[in-house]
Amino acid sequence: MNVLILISCLGLLSLFVGLSDSLRRYSLQVIVAGVLALFVLNFFNWNQENTRYYHDMVNFDHYAVAFTGVILFVAALVFMLSKDQFNFDEKGTGDYYGIMAFTVAGAIMMVSYSNLAMLFIGIEALSVSLYTLAGSKKTSHESNEAALKYFILGAFATGFLLFGITMIYGATGSFNLAEIAAYVNGSKDLPYLFYAGLLMLMVGLLFKVSAAPFHFWAPDVYEGSPNIVTSFMATVVKIAAFAAFYRLFSTCFGGASEQWEMILSAVVVLTLVIGNFSALAQSNLKRLLAYSGIANAGFMLLAIVALKGDAASALFYYSIAYAAASLGAFAVLILLSEEGQTLSIDSLRGLGKKNPVVAVLFCIVLLSMAGIPPTAGFFAKYFIISTAIANGHLAVSLIAILTSLVGIYYYFKIIATLFSAPVEGSENTIAEKKSYILILCAVIIIAAGILPELIISLLR
Amino acid sequence: MNEITSTIQVVPLEYYIFLSVTLFSIGVLGMLIRRNAIIAFMSIELMLNAVNLLMVAFSAFRGDAKGQVFVFFIMVVAAAEVAIGLAILTMIHHNRGSVDINALNKLKW
Amino acid sequence: MLEYVFYILSAISIACALLMVFAKNPIHSVLFLIGTFFSIAGHFVILNAHFLAIVQIIVYTGAIMVLFLYVIMLLNLNKESESTKPNIVKVAAVVSAGLLFLVMLASFKESIAIPLPEGTDGIGSVKNLGKVLFSEYLLPFEASSVLFLSAMAGSVLLAKKK
């Protein structure tokens, strides 16, 4: 709880730092130090006796604390990566950090809520901040377009989310997760109103996690937004959305699972197919990552389909693996764009020769994304599939496994490009660059791959 | 104040649901049929209002104030969203001189 | 008697909503939307949510819609210049919205039997709402301030010129 309060304060602090001419250049240091401090502080929330705060509005149970930790850590990494990324105008940097801090606050609400009102506020705090961030590169038409698309579609989806919440309220008379759960588990024949509301609510959440057919915004917004914002969306935001999704469904709707399981399974399949196959046809690296994010969303949804057993730890592990890999990829992307390279896959040609360290690290990242053992990506996929099979979702698991083959194809296409001969005449200038974030991500990927037990045992 | 009970007695909940769904659908229709971003924003407001209406109706029928509090939050959010949305719109208009949502299709495939 | 009020208000809100959608001029749309909001405020009143009715009028018509008008004026959008979508798209739009309407209706039409509440008189009062809001719902209330702060900073960032 203290983390939630303090992150909001940190956002405020950033805004103030941004205002002051003398302090402005420290805004990055301030935010990074603040987030890291919170990350440490967050550890103390583990195993606290009383986890419910403010009339059971938020519940900082293990699940919430664990995900808060991940969100803070990943956010810290994103902030570290953001050096020189918000240089659209001289004065704005602190503001952007402030807004990002608020986004993180929204994300923490989303992982710790135990009342639909908090979920709603969290989602909106997150979204509203992101609308701004997506459009933060004001002079860029792509950024403008991304912001507008994100806003219109996001607000539209909020409508469905709210409609769903309303219906559930109408059926249960409560916004509290525990009460809703009691209602679901208590009555044999749930009113139809409730089911429809549940599904509308699910639609709203599916939109946030960019599951097909509600994914359309994602590739465009990811591509149009500034790189650092995209990396933020792909990691922090996505993890928060999934955490929220899973928290809601596992706490409240597990008892009605036969009602939405099939539909969600169909969504999973559609998401996997669309995500993977669209990524297959991409030549722009950023857009490819966007589609791969959709495909990954399909996998994470599978954890929600599975719901029971180890699904929470599977999702948790997946989040970490996915975030590490995504951040690594974005670190490379940022390296590329800093040198004014186009973000096409072909601009990676010859990297293996020019800068083998970055190439090998990126290769590790891609292997993890493709799910090749013993990287974290493999275990992530493995845990999810295993949980899904354990809960009897054989067909959808098989489809997930097979579509990941398509994924392997395009990730390995990039790997092949990394190590293929450079294009004649083009100078690849990231030869001398290093990225500590990339190194860190690769280390996390390998470490999490070798010692997955450390992570999955947390939420068991 | 016994009017309330009579309202509940004479107007069944289904009517409110019907009305709310109608307004919501009109909002969706507006999103679908218009290209002007301003109108799209207004359609979203309409959808949110449909939700508000329904929420209040449930609140009344349940005799529970939480619904109305929630409506309060929805209004807050709507206001915040409008602020951001209109800011984005201003920015885009400033850059491109148009608020046609379909003209924005540089990002695709 | 009250049911007629309900019908009239409903008719107004639906008609205004439709007109809002189909009006050529954005200014007209705004005005029709205000009409809808007023009628919804009326519904609030007959549902005994007086405070919300007031807030509805103040926030929506007083703040939000004025903001809309302001932006329309500022950006000079009050021309009927919108290029219309092709007819096929329009038909498709109407069909899909209609489908959504029908499906939602089909899904929600079976209401639930809610036992008539007792002692619900004051639930919509300022006093009661304030109590709920500032005790039970204090955290969301505070959290929405974060949201506002973010929206504020964001709006400023985006809308200000260089």
Place this chain on the structure above:
Amino acid sequence: MNLALLIPVLPLIGFIINGLFGKNLSKSSVGLIGSGAILGAFICTVVVFVSFVSGGSAATTVKAFDWLVIGDTTLSFSFFVDQLSLIMMSLVTGVGFLIHVYSVGYMHDDENYNRFFAYLNLFVFFMLLLVMGDNYLVLFTGWEGVGFCSYLLIGFWYKTPDYNDAAKKAFIMNRIGDLGFILGLFVMFSEFGSLQFTEVFADAAQYSEGNPAILGITILLFIGATGKSAQLPLFTWLPDAMAGPTPVSALIHAATMVTAGIYLIVRSHILFNLAPETMCIIAWVGAITALVAATIAVVQNDIKKVLAYSTVSQLGMIFIALGVGAYTSSMFHLLTHAFFKALLFLGAGSVIHAMSGEQDIRKMGGLKKALPLTHITFVIGCIAIAGIPPFSGFFSKDEMLAHIFNDSPALWVVASATSALTAFYMFRLYFLTFSNGFRGTDHQKHHLHESPSSMTTPLVVLAVLAAFGGVLGLPLELFGLEHGHFLQNFLGLEDSSFDLSHETEIFLMLGAVALAVASWLLAKRIYKEKQTLPAENVTGIQKLFVGKYFLDEVYEKVIIRPFQLLGNALYIFIEERVIDPVVNAFGTLSVKKGNFVKQLQQGNTGFYIFGIVAGVVLILVANLIWFR
């Protein structure tokens, strides 16, 4: 008895020394090592033979090492010393030694001298494995090994493509037979649970005649034998095998390897005796082969080809005898045939040597004077093979014919006809080669000379054997001893019963001799007195003979071409048009699908909203349908 182990090892050592270090050794030491190894083996054989006989003729097994584990039993690499294997060992090492000696002279000018001796030694090694193995698998090892050595030696002059083709053909046709052999072993193993001679034969004693398993085993083994011993339908490789150096033809393709099939059947005669149907097949396959090969031999003009077809024909004769159960006479003829056919081949080699490599008998003639020793020995060989007394061929052939007559007069007719033809083409060969005037070039005439003593000595020794080898089969009754003859008593094989009267026997004997002499005279009349030369253009049935019954062409058209077509068809139509495209289709379809799915992302916000609405509608509809 452990000396027996040394017998195959010595040639192997010779092979290793000559193979690895032969390049650095002088030619004389290479020849010495090569021949010496075989001589050593021969001496050992003799010693073993003597100790075997003196030791009461008890069959013994000498184990080298455990080899394979099959089923529940461990098969060892062991050697079996009994009468049969001793005779074969003596033959292989004895004749082998002579041919090695001969090769010292014959191959003297070849650049790959050491390789030749290495191969020959290796061959002898494998041949010894074949005849000494105490189980079918060791036998099979030798069996395959000699086939491989035959491949190496036929293609010894590897620069000539035809020779390589011949070598390959020999190996592959042998392998076709080997498949039959190995399947036979499988049946045997599953039936008896062993491949050990002693165990198999002991078990077989409990089987009654006509048992299907035994029938299968024997037929499959016989298929193996047809490959190795050049019987129909697998005989066409043997004439082509004459591409190899002549000593090779003498050793492998006349005296030893081709007799492996006979050895196999004699070795397994206990099984064959239980399968009368197989015996019948063997007899008739042998009969047809004998006749077919003899007719072809009549029109051949290549000195070695005549001998090759003659070999096929003679082997056919032996198979007839085997088919009627006359194992002892078969072995007898095998031995005498080895002597005189080796002699004839070596003689032919001597002729070719003198003729500077010419093999066409139409271009020879009158070599009598130039090659006196060769001439004499060749005549002896001809008389022996023609079956004219008192040379060895007479005895063995006569014995076979009598047995055949006893069993089936029809077969006897075929065998006699073959026999007559044999006499005819052998003397045709003789007269065309040695009589009348020289028909070759002046250069060849100038070059004519008798071969060196290393070549003629083996000729003389073999001539002596060919002349007096019949002693082995002289009826002991002539000396007032017991029934049967030496070989028969020594081998102690279970021949089929023989109940011809003495009169019939003598009549048959006289008839055969008369036929042979008549054929001789006919050949003399045509080729010596009339000096007829084989015509360039043949007519009538001769076309069939010259064309070798067009078997090669039939095989080419019926088996080889269709199989190549099949391979091409599979490759082009199945591999490249079906299987591969199906696999690739997954890839191309995926990419296509990717491009299609990508198109959904129109970039148009209105469309995205449609997407969302459609999604909601679908979800709600699905919900309505499934869960209402």
Place this chain on the structure above:
Amino acid sequence: MMTLLLIVLPLLGALSLFVMKGDSIKKTAFAISLVTFAMAIGAWINFDASNLSQYAFKQDWIPSLGISFSVNLDGLSLLMVLLTTFLTPLIILSTFDREYKNPLAFYALILTMEMALIGVFVTQDAFLFYIFWELALIPIYFISLLWGGENARPITFKFFLYTLAGSLLMLFAIIYLYLQTPEHSFAIEAFHKVILAPETQSWIFWMLFIAFAIKIPVFPFHTWQPSTYHMNSTPGTMLLSGIMLKMGIFGLMRWLLPVVPQGCIDNADYVVILATIGIVYASAIAIVQKDFKKLLAYSSIAHVGLITAGVFSFTDNGLRGASMQMLAHGVNVVGLFFVADILFNRTKTFEMKDMGGIRSKAPWFATLFLIILLGSVALPLTNGFVGEFLLLLGVYEYSNVIAAFCGLTIILGAVYMLMSYQKTMLGETSAATKDFTDLTFNEKAVLIPIAIVIIATGLYPKPLIDLVEPSVQYILSFINI
């Protein structure tokens, strides 16, 4: 501990290469692979075949999921480890006279591959098995892609995705099996205890089988193979054909037969028929190949078809034969591909019609080639015979008709191998071969050990058969319930 060391040593070796420069890279790589081989031999010396778990090392890895790092050696594993560790130094040595770009990465990948392969053969945990299985694929992907010849990229992708598709099916099956284990463990003993309905066994069987079949490859899952072998650099082809495909067969024996015995029995007919078709099919295609390397590729399909049929005969002879033939095929095919490499190195072509007469130019080469060829056509007293005889006997015990068809390999193998020998080695020299030089020292150092092993294991295979015998009996004990 020894087993763990066998896995770790090549990996450490691969890492140690990164501090090397120039020529010392390949020398170090070679030295490390030799040491590994020596260790494998050392393990063999003190080996008691009847003990199915020796040099065991077990360390809990993900205890909550029942995953442990559990490795040990039984006879079969040791045989495969011996094969791997024997071939790897030879493969490395085979590159000594060739220039490969970026040697550091190249040798590091080869050693990593060795590590993964050894891992596959010694692991006792299904999860670990899968991890090593996949891990083995990564180095070969890079070797194919970066050091491959023409069209390396599409061909590598086809191969890679094809095999991965199979692996993913296997993963699915493994997870399913894991969930059925009573104590939720990936240990092989736990898998042995799983009792499934026949129908379930059947589909699990097919999932696992397809994974293995693609790797082996069994007809009709083979089409990645000829092009991949052909395109790859020689070390790549050697690794693929010599060791990697053994993973598939090993998988059949260790992870398929004992785990879903009923599924195996129910579907053996299909598998054996497919394998038999594959033998004849691949042989027929090999006969019409004009390209030497492709010919070898198809011949390999035929050989492994027989091994597969032998495994599915469920007889002791079939399994023994499969073990022996895995060893033999590995050694022979590596030799043959090195022969192809030498030919290409000297003549710049794989087209057999452009060659000929090499025997007179390079007697050493011709002789060693011949010996390897004999192993390949299964002449008795070579290693090929031992395996092939036992395999055919096993298949015969399964079905005599099928054995007759499988036996065609005896004939057809001789046809195409002798044809290739004749076309390349015999006859007169051609323009391409007129300057053919005989083997260099390093080339001899590769081919002579291969030739020695071919003859030695053919002459005296008993120790090897004894080595695998208990493992074979153990596997069979599951089938013959």
